């Protein structure tokens with residue numbers, strides 16, 4: 383076949399751009415790996431005849447890779463258990479290796495001589511190797527693929543890398559929960575904090591107390607607009623639902639295959655309005671008919687608390703045992719935030735309880751609740767996580783503190799000997815605005831642009847170089863959904879901030895560079911958001927920490 387010179391030029395240019403794209407892929411990975419070495423030699427070719435080999439612990443990850451490859455490129459590879467053959471076969475090999483991959487969650491990816499090998503000592507390492515491999519491949523349908531010859535040695539900076547999702551204020555379909563978990567896996571997060579209960583509704587099936595679902599999962603109306611708007615307006619739609627335990631088990635298995643632990647949160651002793659709507663006898667005013675909350679911003683108003691009665695503690699023990707049996711997570715989140723003390727102050731029964739149990743005050747009572755539940759859970763071999771307000775009383779140090787206040791509060795908790803997960807409102811609250819555009823879609827007051835997230839250092843300055851630094855486990859972004867009524871709105875609020883956070887948690891601080899991050903975001907991630915069919919915030923270049931300052935001058 384003879385080609386017209388113009389066509390020949392086109393072929394050459396196209397060939398060149400795809401070569402260029404190839405060379406750039408190893409340089410465009412997010413989060414940035416610890417070490418990438420581009421090797422000389424031929425790219426590894428993969429075709430429908432190639433096979434994904436796995437060693438025993440990684441069978442489900444081989445299936446995961448197979449699915450991901452199929453959806454990204456259309457290429458359907460078979461999988462096969464690796465036999466004891468001395469020479470590695472051609473194709474992709476998932477190897478269990480504690481020597482080359484000598485730390486938790488580490489992977490070593492090597493491509494060359496016809497084979498791509500991923501080595502790790504645990505499932506998470508393999509999952510992260512898979513994510514990196516997917517970024518070395520084109521995002522298009524193709525019958526043959528080539529992987530540039532590289533060695534990548536990679537592991538996370540922090541052990542805890544989390545994303546939270548509030549499903550009480552708004553509930554999302556099971557399919558979206560899976561999609562959200564896929565986003566986490568892609569970004570090499572390892573914990574999904576599932577905020578399952580709050581004043582506005584229970585979202586987990588509890589068999590031992592069925593009214594939590596028949597009553598507590600439903601509210602009669604929902605606030606329209608911002609909760610500070612006057613006068614407040616409500617719709618008149620009954621809203622709610624919950625995830626059944628079978629559905630939850632399905633989500634747990636889905637997340638587990640992707641190296642993600644699910645931490646359920648049952649928020650006590652405050653944020654309990656939906657609980658006492660179902661069981662008023664656990665409230666400080668048992669004769670009141672409470673309703674499931676229909677508005678937001680509950681602090682000191684309708685954000686309600688549990689009363690310290692024998693039947694409440696029996697309830698908490700049974701409830702948390704049921705939750706502990708459902709979730710394999712070694713940690714259960716028990717809330718503890720924004721527990722208004724006014725209800726206990728006004729309750730003679732609560733005051734009597736404080737006295738008879740030698741508690742100092744209402745803060746002591748809050749600690750008592752946390753310690754009771756910690757004990758029930760310890761018997762099930764689980765540790766508790768609580769929001770930093772659990773430190774208000776004198777708590778022993780077994781509880782892990784999730785700090786949503788400033789860095790200093792986190793540092794203080796670490797200095798007291800608690801393990802700490804950093805989620806400071808600034809900039810880890812993804813329910814806050816990411817622009818200062820008055821026409822931006824409704825959000826909570828603060829301003830957390832994407833560069834603030836990127837530049838966030840989970841290690842507080844106060845702890846640099848101190849032994850207590852080891853208590854900082856990592857960080858997490860929180861996604862409270864008062865103003866997120868749909869999956870598309872959640873996606874808009876988390877992308878690309880979640881992408882920025884992944885690098886703050888994974889990569890070496892000295893390797894971070896915001897401009898380079900933006901290049902990789904544009905070349906590698908934005909096309910993926912589109913491929914995933916994800917909504918995202920487009921205006922991230924315009925809205926930065928400095929753009930706010932410039933506007934205020």
Ligand code: TNX
Nearest residue numbers: 719720769786813826862863
């Ligand atoms: C405070 S932070 C809350 C949530 C709200 C959020 C809104 C925390 C532990 N509790 O109940 O949704 O503010 O930003």
